Amino acid sequence: MHIIAIVNQKGGCGKTTTAINLSATLGQQNARVLLIDMDPQGHASLGLGVAGAELAGLYELLKGEYRLDEVIQSGVTRGVDLIPGNISLAAAEHLLAERPDRDRQLAQHLATLEGRYDCVVLDCPPALGLLSVNALRAADRVVIPVEPSLYSLDGIERLRETIHLLASQYDIQPSVTLLANMFDVRTRIARNMFEMLESLPTDLCATRIRNSVRVREAACHGAPLTDHAPRAPVTGDFRELAEELLGSMLQRVRSEKAQAIEMQPDNPPAARKVDETHNLKEVVFRFDNTKFKRVQIAGEFNNWIPDDKDVETEIRDGSVQKKLRVSPGGYEYRLVIDGVWQQDPANPEATPNNMGEYNSLINV
Ligand SMILES: Nc1ncnc2c1ncn2[C@@H]1O[C@H](COP(=O)(O)OP(=O)(O)O)[C@@H](O)[C@H]1O
Ligand SMILES: [Mg+2]
Structure with missing residues (x-):
C-alpha cells in the first residue's frame, strides 16, 4: 500500500x-x-x-x-x-x-x-x-x-x-x-x-x-x-x-484486472433479484451460452472494482452465475467482457455515463 x-x-x-x-x-x-x-x-x-x-x-x-x-x-x-x-x-x-x-x-x-x-x-x-x-x-x-x-x-x-x-x-x-x-x-x-x-x-x-x-x-x-x-x-x-x-x-x-475468471457461457447475461436476508438482497447475474470467455461485473455496489471480493462466481453446467448481496436501491453497473468494459447487452435499462457510453441500470 x-x-x-x-x-x-x-x-x-x-x-x-x-x-x-x-x-x-x-x-x-x-x-x-x-x-x-x-x-x-x-x-x-x-x-x-x-x-x-x-x-x-x-x-x-x-x-x-x-x-x-x-x-x-x-x-x-x-x-x-x-x-x-x-x-x-x-x-x-x-x-x-x-x-x-x-x-x-x-x-x-x-x-x-x-x-x-x-x-x-x-x-x-x-x-x-x-x-x-x-x-x-x-x-x-x-x-x-x-x-x-x-x-x-x-x-x-x-x-x-x-x-x-x-x-x-x-x-x-x-x-x-x-x-x-x-x-x-x-x-x-x-x-x-x-x-x-x-x-x-x-x-x-x-x-x-x-x-x-x-x-x-x-x-x-x-x-x-x-x-x-x-x-x-x-x-x-x-x-x-x-x-x-x-x-x-x-x-x-x-x-x-486482466486475470478474469475462465468460463464457457453461451447466452447473453441476464440480471435478476432472488432472495432477501437482513435487509440485503441477493442479486444473481446469470450468463448462459455466451460467445465470450471471461466476464466480470463492476458497479456502484462494488465500488466499480471488477469482481471485487463480494462478488461470488459459480460455474455450473456451462453457465456462470455471479452473486452479490446489496441493499435495496438502484445501481449503475457495467460488465467487463474479455477485458473490455461495456454495458450489459441483455439489459435494456441504461443511462449515459461520463465517457460518452452507457452504464446499465438495475433496480434491487
Ligand atoms: N492547474 C491548475 N489550473 C488552474 N487552477 C488551479 C490549478 N491548480 C489549482 N488551481 C486552483 O487554485 C486554487 C488553489 O488550489 P488548491 O488545490 O486548493 O491549493 P491548496 O490545497 O494548496 O491550498 C483553487 O482555486 C484551485 O482550483
Ligand atoms: Mg488544500
Whole structure:
C-alpha cells in the first residue's frame, strides 16, 4: 500500500487539486484509493461533493470517538473512498500534542488498512504542524506541488529542511518530489521557474500540471476532472502524473484486472433479484451460452472494482452465475467482457455515463 502525502505549508499551490485528481485518476484505472482530507478547510471533501462539515471524519477518528470504518465514505468517485475533514481538525494539533505517540497516530490507523487499498493519498493542511508531521511519518512518498512564484521557492527550502530533519530523527526515507502546478508553457516566468526547480537538489516530476480553467470549474461542481472534463488536456496531465509516480502499481492493478475468471457461457447475461436476508438482497447475474470467455461485473455496489471480493462466481453446467448481496436501491453497473468494459447487452435499462457510453441500470 503506497501512502502519498501531498504537502506544502503554502496555501493555494494545488495540494487539494493534486490530491483529488491524482486519487480519481488512480481510481478510474481500477486502483483502490483512500483519500484523507487533513485540512480543517475540508476542501478535498467539498471538491468531491461531500459535505465534510456534517460528517465524522479524521478528527473524530484521531479523537477515538469513531472507528476507521465509521469515518470512511465509500465510493465518492469511482474507486475512491474518502475520510472527510472539517473545521474540527483545527483542534487536532492540540489533541495530538497530548499523546505520547503524537507523530505516529495517523500511521497507526493506516497500518490497520494494509491490503484494503492500493494507495492512500493525504491532502495536508497549509501548515507544518503535527497533522503534516503525522502525514510525513506515515508516507512513503511526498509530493510538493509548487506554483510558479518566487515565494514558493522560499517555502520549498524550509519544507525540505523539515523533511530532512524528520527523516534523520525518525530514520524514515520517503521519496520527495516537487510538482510544477499551474504551469503555463507560454509564459517566460513559468519556464524560468521550471528551470529553477530543476536546479534544486530535490527531484522534480517530469510531468507538469498546466494552468486550466477546467480545474476551478470541476472544483465548483464538486467533481474530479475525470468526471467533469474527462478529455481535457489537464486531465491527461494527471493521468501522466499517476503513471510517473505509481506506474508499477498501476501495472500490477491492470494485470490483476486482466486475470478474469475462465468460463464457457453461451447466452447473453441476464440480471435478476432472488432472495432477501437482513435487509440485503441477493442479486444473481446469470450468463448462459455466451460467445465470450471471461466476464466480470463492476458497479456502484462494488465500488466499480471488477469482481471485487463480494462478488461470488459459480460455474455450473456451462453457465456462470455471479452473486452479490446489496441493499435495496438502484445501481449503475457495467460488465467487463474479455477485458473490455461495456454495458450489459441483455439489459435494456441504461443511462449515459461520463465517457460518452452507457452504464446499465438495475433496480434491487
Ligand atoms: N492547474 C491548475 N489550473 C488552474 N487552477 C488551479 C490549478 N491548480 C489549482 N488551481 C486552483 O487554485 C486554487 C488553489 O488550489 P488548491 O488545490 O486548493 O491549493 P491548496 O490545497 O494548496 O491550498 C483553487 O482555486 C484551485 O482550483
Ligand atoms: Mg488544500
